[in-house]
Amino acid sequence: MPVQVGDIPGETGQVRLRRTDGRKLAHQQERIIGAPQSERPGLQLGQGERDLPPGHRDAGGIRECGLDLGGGDPLHSMHTPDDKLGDHRATVPERRGSIARVQQDGSATVPRRPRVVTITVNFNSRPWLAECFATVTASRTRHADLEFVLVDNACTDGSAELVTQRHPSVTVLTTTRNEGFAGANNLGLRYALARGADFVFLLNPDTRTPPDLLDRLVEFLDAWPEYGIVGPMQYRYTSDGAGNGKLNDWSLTALRAGESNIFDLDTPGLPSPAGPVSGRAPGTLEHAYVQGAALMCRAEALRGVGLFDETYHSYYEECDLCRRTRWGGWRVALCTNLGIQHFGGRGNSQYRRRMMLRNKYYFLVTDPEYRARDITRLTFRWLARDLMRQGAAPAERLDGDRRHTHRRAVAAAAGPADSRQTAHTPAAAAPRRRRAARHRSRRRGTAGVKIAIVNPPHRLPSDASRWITVPPQGYGTVQWVCAHLIRGLRALGHQVTLLGAPGSRTDPGVTVVDATSANDFDEWAATTDVDIVHDHTNGLINPRVVRRRAQFISTHHLTGPPRHPQSCVYVSSAQRADAEGPVVPVPVDPPLLRFAATKDDYLLFLGRISPHKGVYEAAAFAKAARCQLVVAGPSWEPDYLRRIQTSDDGSTLHLEGEVGGARRVDLLSRARAILVLSQQVPGPWGHLWSEPGATVVSEAAASGTPTIATRNGCLPELTVGVGxxxxxxxxxxxxxxxxxxxxxxxxxxVRKIATERWHFLTISRRYEELYQHVLAGRRWGNAAHSSASSQAAT
Structure with missing residues (x-):
């Protein structure tokens, strides 16, 4: 049923929360949403919120009480904590999938099912709409009432008529001009709020919605009232609808960025937008924003922080909405166990480039969280990069635009079929891709190189059935080095193949070959066409076998001399000692590590629990400093572990065990300092231990955590300025x-120094220079001592 713009009631009861002391709400880690209104410090109600029922004003768990979601996955194990139910716990009816209103006297009215309105903004996306609405209207909802809205954003392809014919229950709102993503969605949001919606789900036309997605999102928001905006992960769109289980590019980028600031890659060290660790729902990632292609927002949050800022028109508007939602005291997160298929905007039109460029600066200058120094640094960096990307003079760009217009006119005159073939077929796109690749190669100064990264095929000593994959799930220093290096080389335009333990998964576009022995590698090397083999196995690969078809370079990760010193790279000057060869430290990926300016009062040991790592000495230092020591790492020497435990009186030591993933990141970011008290005692290979690379130092520094270390091996050179x-x-x-x-x-x-020294792109560029030396026929190191070095290493 089409509705004109003039028929829609005005926005009802928009609320803006403000503080009586003039300070902004954001990033103050006060649990203002989880407390009754009378307990929220310094807050006043706007006129619109005064008109809301008390059950809407108090979001502290009174929407849904006594939930029993059942199920086995993390989403179905969520519940509303008792301490958030307040005095209304006994009076609110226990009803699944309902919203209970609470009167002034504390009595509850009859609960009702939540109302969800889905909004799809369409601009000439007719080919996508049939599948989009066929899947979303088939949603199974046990806990909510659904209404579907299509905003026809001045389309000219008959999209509205198609939807009205096939799905009569869909409400169609029409505009007289293209209002952009922000303006068109605001039209639908005002309609939804006027209709009394409790949740609003924004959905792009080029999506395919699972039947239980909306129901599970409503369950989540009912169970966790602190969250104002949530969204699912996005998977690649498949033609058959079956799905291939692969995340799309945006989701992969979100996972790599984690909880970092949206501009962290440009200026590392900016504050994370994520909320406090305590009170988080399981299975969530508090990324900087939820993409508007699939975004569910609580209507109460919209009434509090407002709708989209229409100044953006398109692009960055959802980033701004998520930012303002956090300023209003709500949490914003991705539900990592939920998913939707999204084709995604793969165009690179002039309009998109212009809007992305403009809105990036607007988003930056409208955030009072950024200091003047950060704004100046980012602005100059962006301007320099954007001007370099322009490349041609204005007149040349104008001529290029004219040629592009002429090509489009010729394609249109050729007819629809010829036009489609000219513009969209892979055969027509291939020359454009080749020209773009040549342009990138000229700008980079070197053509893309085919590189094979060989990872040591090690099993976990604690569980011989498990391989240490790339990236590792827990313990695995060399594996992290390979993962970061692969990402950097891919970003520099090189083709990468990974040979390693079964189960390894890296960036899209990387070929992964299972190799668990030297024989597996020899079989692969006999038929490979790569340019360079980069060995990280500490001597497992024979260079003479490789050099029959490719150039060889290795990185030495152990203490002592390398087995094959020719063309060997060392990770520290102390490890290299008197040998000949370049030093390239281990890389670190700051976006994967959350920065925390405020630290907790505990010290951290992260690594293998062995005598040469100095865990006993770390416990003694923590006891002297009167701090708790968290020991996180695998233990394969029970006698040494028992010695550490008996030295503690129960007040200092906390054994965490082997950690990985979010727990590892959390420990690194919140620790007051990390202890690396390596001792000069016999190590795993019999000789006195000398710390070769100390990856944990760079990882801790990237989290803003300083290091307390001995002067063993590489530690003096690594800890300059950071410990x-x-x-x-x-x-x-x-x-x-x-x-x-x-x-x-x-x-x-500490964070600044770590980013300047060890960022994975910086390290990858240094390896890129070494690859060019090797391809030019240059070698270093003494091959004559290879045999003696091999015996010493073993």
């Missing part, structure tokens, strides 16, 4: 320990 040193042994004076903690560098300084 302090202590002597060997387990004797520490409490006063000196306290003074050392007080003298640690600031988290912002």
């Amino acid at each position: 302090r040193h202590v002597p060997y042994g387990a004797e520490f004076d409490p006063a000196q320990a306290a003074r050392l903690l007080a003298e640690l560098p600031r988290p912002e300084q």
